[in-house]
Amino acid sequence: MADEQNRVTHSFELFSLLQPQHPSLKDKRTFIKDYAVYRRDSDCTHYLLYPRIKGGSRDNPYRRYKTKRDNASKTANSIFELMEALKLGKFYVIRGEVTCPKELSQWLSTQPHGLEIAWRLYQRWQERSLLGESSPYANCSTMVNLHFWKTKNPLLHHFHFHVLLFPYAFVKSFDDPENGEAFELVRRQFPIAENGKRMPFTEAQLDQLKTSWKKAVLNCCFRHGVSCPSLEAGGDVDIFFKYIDLSTGKGKAYFVHRLKYQTRPPIVDFTKYSNRNLDCAWPSEKLLTYTNRTRVYGWLGNRKAMVPEKPSSAICKLSPFDSKPMTYVGVMTLNQVLAQSGGKLGTLDFRKGKPIFGNLTEAQLAWLKAADYSALGNPGQNLHEYCLH
Numbered sequence: 001m002a003d004e005q006n007r008v009t010h011s012f013e014l015f016s017l018l019q020p021q022h023p024s025l026k027d028k029r030t031f032i033k034d035y036a037v038y039r040r041d042s043d044c045t046h047y048l049l050y051p052r053i054k055g056g057s058r059d060n061p062y063r064r065y066k067t068k069r070d071n072a073s074k075t076a077n078s079i080f081e082l083m084e085a086l087k088l089g090k091f092y093v094i095r096g097e098v099t100c101p102k103e104l105s106q107w108l109s110t111q112p113h114g115l116e117i118a119w120r121l122y123q124r125w126q127e128r129s130l131l132g133e134s135s136p137y138a139n140c141s142t143m144v145n146l147h148f149w150k151t152k153n154p155l156l157h158h159f160h161f162h163v164l165l166f167p168y169a170f171v172k173s174f175d176d177p178e179n180g181e182a183f184e185l186v187r188r189q190f191p192i193a194e195n196g197k198r199m200p201f202t203e204a205q206l207d208q209l210k211t212s213w214k215k216a217v218l219n220c221c222f223r224h225g226v227s228c229p230s231l232e233a234g235g236d237v238d239i240f241f242k243y244i245d246l247s248t249g250k251g252k253a254y255f256v257h258r259l260k261y262q263t264r265p266p267i268v269d270f271t272k273y274s275n276r277n278l279d280c281a282w283p284s285e286k287l288l289t290y291t292n293r294t295r296v297y298g299w300l301g302n303r304k305a306m307v308p309e310k311p312s313s314a315i316c317k318l319s320p321f322d323s324k325p326m327t328y329v330g331v332m333t334l335n336q337v338l339a340q341s342g343g344k345l346g347t348l349d350f351r352k353g354k355p356i357f358g359n360l361t362e363a364q365l366a367w368l369k370a371a372d373y374s375a376l377g378n379p380g381q382n383l384h385e386y387c388l389h
Helices: 011-017 023-028 061-085 102-109 114-130 203-224 249-263 266-276 285-289 299-306 334-340 362-370
Strands: 007-009 031-039 048-054 092-099 141-149 157-166 168-176 180-187 239-245 295-297 327-332 346-351 354-359
Touching: 007 011, 011 061, 011 266, 011 346, 011 362, 023 266, 031 334, 048 061, 061 249, 061 266, 061 299, 102 114, 102 141, 102 157, 102 203, 114 141, 114 157, 114 203, 141 249, 141 266, 141 299, 157 249, 168 299, 203 239, 239 249, 266 285, 295 299, 327 334
Parallel strands: 007 048, 007 346
Antiparallel strands: 031 048, 031 327, 092 157, 092 239, 141 157, 141 295, 168 180, 346 354
16 A cells, blocks of 8 residues: 555544543643654555653553553464464454343442452353353353443443454364374364354354353342343343454454454543543543453463564564554654654544544644643643644
8 A cells, every 4th residue: 555644643542542631631641752663664665653652640541542552462463473383374263242231231330349240240151151062162262351331431331241252272183192192273163154154153053142141141130139121021132243354464454453442441432532521520430440451261371382482673563454564663753753754744543443544734733742742841731722622
């Protein structure tokens, strides 16, 4: 893809999160130190710019977002290295969402140990159904995140799980009396659905998963004395699964963006929401501090032992377009970037794994200059006059 502009990456998040406007977050602002500069490849003449931040609160929403984003990229990179080392060829991942009904979500939100109760509910269901002996994905591995908030309005509770299911399991390849057993990582074959297409589950299998999740939820509600009329009256539960083909550049890029999406902390969504609704209620401590740690089940937790660790010099940032390694150029200040770009910059953002190209407006450029740490006579000054929201 040819491009004629240097572009600031993740500008949507940068403008929304670096300088939050809600009164509850004003002590969490920070500033831009400089930009890490990359080329998509050695032949590319234009740059992708990744802001580096300095000063202010360690709980700054953009800093939290950036940390999770970088960790997600490292996790994805380790999985891609595993694919290559084990010569797995076509590699598939199944993404899923498993949702608690609104009555249970509301009750869990009032409990001091609501998160732990939700995790126990999910783990029982996964052990008995999703990865159970009767499942086509028995002994496979998952990466799971629990969200308790709604994306569009994080002040509303909505307990649900984001699941990445890796449909591979270790099977015994041979048993040598002298050298012991040997195992091979083998992909479980996708079932043939009723319409003739390969899908993560047939309709019958998906119905069984829904039935078992509904039963697990109702048992949980009964155990804790929670009324759940939406299910007791015959309603259905919300479960969704879809596979991702990691054998393609597009599939890899989508997988990376999916990881970043499901591992983001709720303070990111609250900051965006509160910037648009400055008079909204203050967030709970849980909403501000929840780390959204990923829980890994099965063999994937041992992936570092399965692949030799590369030296740090071989680790680089992956392209957001195709997940191929990019060429690191160095670090530039905003003034250096603008001088190299002729005073103009573009933006690069992603939504659902798809790139969105734009151009910085004069107001956005003024905001970047005001947020530049080196240009501040008094770091920590109020940038309210440059607010873009």
